[in-house]
Amino acid sequence: MADAAQDLDTQGGALDTAKDLFAGAVGGIAQVLIGQPFDIVKVRLQTTTQYPSALEAATSIYKHEGALAFYKGTLTPLLGIGACVSVQFGAFGYARRWFESANALSAPSSPSLSYGQYYASGAFAGVANSVISGPIEHVRIRLQAQPHGAGRLYAGPLDCVRKLSAQGGGILPGLYRGEAVTVLREAQAYGVWFLAFEWMMNADAARNRVERRDVPAYKVAFYGGLAGEALWLGSYPFDVVKSKMQTDGFGADMRYRSMRDCFAQTWRAEGMRGFWKGLGPTLLRAMPVSAGTFAVVEATMRALS
Template sequence: MTTKSYTSSPHLDQALAGFGAGLVSTVILHPLDVIKIRFQVDERKKSEQRPLIGGTVRSFKKIVRNEGVWRGLYRGVTPNIAGATASWSLYFWWYSLIKKHMTKNEEGKLSPFQHLTASAEAGAITAVFTNPLWVIKTRMCTTTRYTPNAYTGLLNGLRRLATEEGIAGLYRGMVPALFGVSHGAIQFMAYEEMKKWRKDIREKEGLAGLDAERLSTAEYLVMAATSKVTATVATYPYQVLRSRFQSQTTQDKYKGVMDCVRQIYRAEGYVGFYKGLSPNIIRVLPGTCITFVVYERVSQYLRENATEHSV
């Protein structure tokens, strides 16, 4: 039996495309991640909060002024790159593999629920593998190089996290992270359905095969942005919860997810669950567009240059 792929496996092709997509978007947009996470862990009460408008710009200027560009805006970029490339690679690999083993309809297509299920399963597996990297990223983004005992880099952070806090430290924030699986599931279900809808239209126009699947960059951008914004608005509070847990070095502050929800609501109100949403939205639109366009273009290149491999 043979299969057509650029590497030895079509699932590995998907992982390679995901790796490239994650790398490009992370390097370009990391400063907005730093600002977003610092907002998310800000525990000031409602009466102490500054006006929401302009907060992202003020934070950007403050970080540059006090910490510099590379050591401030790009603090934590190494674990972010490691986490993003690992996450996108693993996610697309598992997503492709899971879809392959699902039962398709008479037209050889999956239902929206199957796309949702495949995305959720791939997201959960990916979250388990990559959580330690996100803990390091969060802690580096919420500290400066002048903060006492702050992590100096990815390897330093992993070593200290494992030795000082053990498994509990490596998987801090895991429960909210699993809640976040719904984010990817909603995003990819919407994205896949829009792609399928557009492909059906192109097939009705007389196109077939790769020609029907070859959408324009503008079409990818619109579908990627729409699916991402939909998922972000629906699930954003889990990111705040995850950042709060990951930034804590002990369990003394929050006794569990529901305790964290209660404390945030009592002290900060509903706004507390949406802290950092502004820089996140600013990051989401170009980030998602960059990620999906790079992913689709790399995938298209791999498909068009695929060769037969024995399996």
């Protein structure tokens, strides 16, 4: 038993964590490049009543702001989401190996994770990620939602950070607006994301009597895409509230005093439907983005191994 635990500790050492972090960073870059055009449409639908549908929003953005508008605010997520996805996979791998070590001590014949433990590992990854993703997404959403042309509020990411810090009374209160709901969203979203992907991968390996590493790349991408759909269906109301709070004003212009107040106002004004605005383009985005992320991460991990 001690030998098994020691072996697992060795596998879960610094080298494995470094591999997880690197593979996640590569996957994060792919995620941003694939998903950014869908994301700006989602944010516009969540934060304004200007567009009756996703198609109308996309058409209006293209007509009035040009094709490059779909990549507004990309620099911040390109740098930041790579770090975020790196943290997600690094933290998930760390938590997974911790559970495997604990399971090996209590049940040496079966150290594999339960699906509750997969969810807990994903939730841990989400909470760890929220420290980085909160301010990064806040800046991205401000840049995506700002008016075009003469009404532009921010010259770029650094200008946005400076103004949010000044308006919010400091870097922490300014940049971390909506952090409570961000933590809840990240924990639920990534708990579901990793759970769904691991369940499908393990089920396929068992069904076809192959090792997990032998599951074909096209299946990895497909299961990753389905996991992305599950992520958003399981966490979308939290994301709507987060977007509302992160496009809200400061001081006298503040509409939402807290996460709870934002939930209450959304319910009173729009009912249940208000928590699902923009879901269509989000689900359209989720399949290719999540498929690309898992496919790239899995391919990178296999290459490193």
